[in-house]
Amino acid sequence: MNPTNPQPTDPQPGAPQPGATRPHTGRRRNEAAHQAILDAALQLLAASDGTPVTIDAIARTAGVGKQTVYRWWPSKGAVLLDALTDRADQDVTGPDTGILRTDLQTFIATTFDAAQRGTTASALRTLVREAARDPHLAELMQTFTAARRTALRELLDRGRQRGELPVGADLDLIVDQVYGVFWYRFLLGHAPLDRTVADRLAQSLVTGGE
Amino acid sequence: MNPTNPQPTDPQPGAPQPGATRPHTGRRRNEAAHQAILDAALQLLAASDGTPVTIDAIARTAGVGKQTVYRWWPSKGAVLLDALTDRADQDVTGPDTGILRTDLQTFIATTFDAAQRGTTASALRTLVREAARDPHLAELMQTFTAARRTALRELLDRGRQRGELPVGADLDLIVDQVYGVFWYRFLLGHAPLDRTVADRLAQSLVTGGE
DNA sequence: TGGTTGCCGAGACTGCTAGTCTTGTCAAGC
């Protein structure tokens, strides 16, 4: 959320620890500017239909100097990802009804829905486009998506322990089938990502592979 | 292959045929330069580990002026894709042994293998990266991949007609599961794309979804 | 209250790249 916080902003006064840094003096960071930047980034990300979002535009929209952006984030991609994750609810816990197929259906349908709701879709698309050129952003995104992949894997593991999947099932492959289809269709846009597809996909993955 | 063939600029007085073009005069196009550009593009594409390939570099490597590149291709992306498809064998016919699962295994394994063999992998990765920014290239790639998607779909359709898939099976979803997993793993590189995965994937798709 | 520190907005600047334009040259035909 705040990847470049080099110094503690409010160290206790009169703490001359050998390793401790000198207490902070000078003007404090402007939290309003921080939020304005995230808001501007999200707004531009949402409005851009694939068109790259520039740092200049973000700074100008936020009414902020470019240097202020780079003081808080290391790269453009970091700002964009931070803007998006700021809004995404981070509690990625899969459903757990005790029936694998139902849980899987819900998980997949929720994923499809969340990605396409509101302005998230164009923002996400732009983000991926940027990640294709920005290795740093790509790494950040991988961390971000890892939480969702893990949640899905745990959901599958619970099902396997209940005997709803064969012991030798390749859970990683199933995870990749779900997210593979998702990203493939999401980015190419040649076929829908709706409830029907989610159900069919869940069914295919639960009944197959034994 | 020759997207910019300029039209005769002036309607000559006393032209006998309205639709006929004036016979070509002047220096002829240099086929060696054409090939040198494609070779240079492929070479740089293969050597670049994700780093963008520049037009300047292509022209310099080919010993050619930049204008010559743009005379033959409309954009950088077009050159890159042309360079790649020049080598890829274009007869995308799926196997047909009469057994769906075997055909599917072969098709998937061949796809995995072809993408990773030799210098193709890095070239393909760079190409996708460029396509994320270049709408023209993205369109070209979609045409390129459509042939492979069609071949897979026909393979599945043959199997369905033989009763190896339920009549109501969603063939498009199966196709997207195959290519979704492929691109997802190919681009992220977090898991293998080998023969074992191909077999498991084929098995999952044939026995599931009924 | 005045001094020091460090964030702030503004915008100039560098470096890189796609794509265009210019120039002088050279090959093919008339």
Added chain:
DNA sequence: GCTTGACAAGACTAGCAGTCTCGGCAACCA
């Protein structure tokens, strides 16, 4: 020999990421 048009070389424009500089201002301290 003249016209035509492809050619190599490279200057040029435009756009963007990221850096640097500058004057201003807020927070803290003595």
